[in-house]
Amino acid sequence: MVQGNLSHVTTFILIGVSDDPELQVPLFFIFSAIYGVTVTGNVAIITLTSIDSQLQTPMYFFLRHLAIINLGNSTVIAPQMLVNFLAEKKTISYYGCATQHGGFLVFIVAEIFMLAVMAYDRYVAICNPLLYMVVVSRKVCILLVVLAYIYSFSVAVTLTSWVFSMSYCSSNVINHFYCDNVPLLALSCSDTYMPATAIYISAAIDLFFSITTVLVSYFHIILAILRIRSAEGRKKAFSTCASHMIAVTVFYGTLLFMYLQPQSNHSLDTDKMASVFYTLVIPMLNPMIYSLRNKDVKEAMKRVLTNSCQTFKNI
Numbered sequence: 558m559v560q561g562n563l564s565h566v567t568t569f570i571l572i573g574v575s576d577d578p579e580l581q582v583p584l585f586f587i588f589s590a591i592y593g594v595t596v597t598g599n600v601a602i603i604t605l606t607s608i609d610s611q612l613q614t615p616m617y618f619f620l621r622h623l624a625i626i627n628l629g630n631s632t633v634i635a636p637q638m639l640v641n642f643l644a645e646k647k648t649i650s651y652y653g654c655a656t657q658h659g660g661f662l663v664f665i666v667a668e669i670f671m672l673a674v675m676a677y678d679r680y681v682a683i684c685n686p687l688l689y690m691v692v693v694s695r696k697v698c699i700l701l702v703v704l705a706y707i708y709s710f711s712v713a714v715t716l717t718s719w720v721f722s723m724s725y726c727s728s729n730v731i732n733h734f735y736c737d738n739v740p741l742l743a744l745s746c747s748d749t750y751m752p753a754t755a756i757y758i759s760a761a762i763d764l765f766f767s768i769t770t771v772l773v774s775y776f777h778i779i780l781a782i783l784r785i786r787s788a789e790g791r792k793k794a795f796s797t798c799a800s801h802m803i804a805v806t807v808f809y810g811t812l813l814f815m816y817l818q819p820q821s822n823h824s825l826d827t828d829k830m831a832s833v834f835y836t837l838v839i840p841m842l843n844p845m846i847y848s849l850r851n852k853d854v855k856e857a858m859k860r861v862l863t864n865s866c867q868t869f870k871n872i
Contacts, residue, residue: 585642592635598844599628609857615693627840630664654736662713670705673770679798680774
């Protein structure tokens with residue numbers, strides 16, 4: 558541990574997922590594979606929804622931005638994490654830590670609201686199909702995405718400025734694999750009541766509005782599906798939102814597990830395991846969820862591969 562006032566030093570030390578030396582190399586390969594699949598899957602979704610003419614709808618516009626957010630979130634965390642698995646000194650610079658902290662907040666808050674926007678999109682598509690392209694027009698789509706990014710950036714700047722305005726004078730060892738709010742505040746010798754309160758209030762408000770939007774949207778979606786007389790019609794309507802329902806359940810389930818567990822059972826080790834899931838595993842799973850359960854995406858993939866092969870043969 559490094560003693561003294563860390564407001565004037567240049568590095569923090571990240572303990573990582575585990576401090577067991579024998580696990581560092583195996584964990585490096587495991588998380589390298591996870592990150593590789595994450596990059597491949599999300600870049601594929603971004604590419605397909607950008608170039609395929611059949612995927613130029615609001616649903617896939619929002620899916621593209623969810624993939625961008627997932628890619629950004631994992632990229633903010635994973636490279637530094639992988640380096641530290643093999644490094645003798647698992648350090649990150651003071652400003653690098655602040656940048657990582659801010660980047661994480663930008664993408665996690667943006668994901669919270671992007672999932673809510675996607676739920677609203679499905680609500681309009683199923684409950685008001687005749688007005689769908691009017692209500693969720695191109696301008697509305699761009700406005701919703703821009704607002705999500707602007708809000709997430711403002712939250713990130715505000716909270717990061719607050720956290721890094723604290724004085725750190727007992728240790729620079731962060732019990733985490735990235736620069737997160739709770740372990741950083743645990744190191745501070747300043748009064749952390751106000752920043753900690755601001756962080757939890759912000760998280761509670763964001764989750765409340767996002768989850769409320771999702772629940773209200775799906776309540777009306779389920780009612781609309783139940784009113785459809787034919788079984789085939791109900792199945793088709795349900796299939797348009799099944800992937801999103803799975804993604805929402807996994808993402809919010811992880812966050813609620815982390816924030817609503819009893820204080821007596823709460824620990825930084827538990828936080829680390831939950832953080833692994835929503836910063837690295839979920840960004841890997843989302844492309845699989847949306848591609849494996851989505852006929853349009855699978856057909857778009859076939860078209861792109863077929864056209865690529867044909868182009869290659871003609872060269």
